[in-house]
Amino acid sequence: MPSFAFSGEAFASAFTSLGEKYAVWGPKRLKGRGRFFGTDLVTYAPLQTFDELETDEKSAMSPKSVVFPPDETLFYFTGDHFSEPPLEDERETIVFLRPCDINGFRRLDAMFLENGGTADPFYLRRREKLHFFMIECRESFENCFCVSMGSNTTENYAAAFRFGEDSVEVEVKDPRFAQFFASGTPSSFTPEFVNENVKKVTVPAVEEMPPELFVSPLWDEYDSRCIACGRCNTSCVTCTCFSSLDLFYSDSRNCGERRRVWDGCHLDGFSDMAGGHSFRKKKGERMRFKTFHKIYDFRKRFGYDMCVGCGRCDDVCPEYISFSECIDRVSEALKGGEVQ
Ligand code: SF4
Ligand code: SF4
Incomplete structure (x- = not known):
């Protein structure tokens, strides 16, 4: 080249x-x-x-x-x-x-x-x-x-x-x-790559996450520390969740536009459903959901982890919650088959 x-x-x-x-x-x-x-x-x-x-x-x-813009008009509609x-x-x-x-x-x-x-x-x-x-x-x-x-x-x-x-x-x-x-x-330039980070994590290499870890007390700390600002989601290169909204123009209820806007699993209302149901009300449950998606569920479907280790979620969290520490805590909890 x-x-x-x-x-x-x-x-x-x-x-x-x-x-x-x-x-x-x-x-x-x-x-x-x-x-x-x-x-x-x-x-x-x-x-x-x-x-x-x-x-x-x-x-x-x-x-x-x-x-994937933060706010995007997908299409306009007029009648049919x-x-x-x-x-x-x-x-x-x-x-x-x-x-x-x-x-x-x-x-x-x-x-x-x-x-x-x-x-x-x-x-x-x-x-x-x-x-x-x-x-x-x-x-x-x-x-x-x-x-x-x-x-x-x-x-x-x-x-x-x-x-x-x-x-x-x-x-x-x-x-x-x-x-x-x-x-x-x-x-004669050819690019070189970083081969060691100061921060190292151990990704849990389990085929199946033990059900006990879904209700482990390790998630409880995040209930009080996380403020559900969603910055970790919006800064993440691999978070893809969005909400769809139909905006109707005030002069005609038949005209409007459909938009999609970034959403995130840490944000209030993300898991709200019809009938007033809401999954993952507690912040710790949201942290668990994100963590398992990034280092377990996605891998089960695609064969590699979702998280790329860019560290932005740690950089931007106003509560100094470290996602990399969280990954290590999951690995620690799994060590020797013990779940804390
Ligand atoms: S370290 Fe992983 S989870 Fe955090 S922002 Fe980067 S890709 Fe997303
Ligand atoms: S950036 Fe920190 S405080 Fe904000 S939602 Fe994410 S983990 Fe919670």
């Missing part, structure tokens, strides 16, 4: 050329929009110029919003006719992202395209336009445990990038993008 080296300025020009043909997304720093006064938010957004691409910091939000809105940008899309997130897209594909045997057309129409531009990740960020989840490496990218102080190296795998980088100096 050919590789090229650029100065920062020369790469900025190549980036602009890409943006003339493709929609380009990546991690972007929003000044003053962070959780605390005077802090920034790094989130996924469309990029116009290279200097908008945040290459040093882990994003608080994941790239799933590129294919309906129409789909065009995409905000009909061009093919490039997204800059790290290896764990590329592996996260494998999970999103499983949920939206394979689960239940019918592909979700609203996801598919965005997903089939997507190209992965991998940001090389050689050092672990705080709370990452991608190595334990086997999500630290990938070969699934169109191009890979190493960003230096005033230099960029790129390996071009997909020949469709070769023209944009041909002005660089040939180099």
Whole structure:
């Protein structure tokens, strides 16, 4: 695979050329929009110029919003006719992202395209336009445990990038993008991957989760600590739950639109049902549900774990609840067949 080296300025020009043909997304720093006064938010957004691409910091939000927006109109209806809105940008899309997130897209594909045997057309129409531009990740960020989840490496990218102080190296795998980088100096760059995280977890390797663990006291602590804010769900690259809403326009009850908006298993009302029934009222029950889905139920269906160990849920939890600690607590409880 050919590789090229650029100065920062020369790469900025190549980036602009890409943006003339493709929609380009990546991690972007929003000044003053962070959780605390005077802090920034790094989130996924469309990029116009290279200097908008945040290459040093882990994003608080994941790239799933590129294919699964937080709030999306699926179709408009008038009487018995309906129409789909065009995409905000009909061009093919490039997204800059790290290896764990590329592996996260494998999970999103499983949920939206394979689960239940019918592909979700609203996801598919965005997903089939997507190209992965991998940001090389050689050092672990705080709370990452991608190595334990086997999500630290990938070969699934169109191009890979190493960003230096005033230099960029790129390996071009997909020949469709070769023209944009041909002005660089040939180099021997091949991406490397982080091979050890500070945080290591032990994923429980059980075929069947013992029923006792569903009612274990280990979940009780989360009843009082979790405040059901749902930040762990919204920041997670592999959480795919949503609610569908029909909005009727005030001038005609026959006209309106159907939207889907992100929802999450930690949020109040998520498991409400007709007749006033509600499953998982307690926060600990919600934590149990999420944990088992991420490291057990999904694996039973697809053969690999849902969680990719990006650590964002630990990064954003206002109650300092650690999901990686929770995984270890489940493993501890199972050790030697004992359930605490
Ligand atoms: S559960 Fe947490 S660590 Fe795992 S993929 Fe989601 S946000 Fe990342
Ligand atoms: S981010 Fe923390 S407090 Fe908020 S719902 Fe998730 S576990 Fe609970």
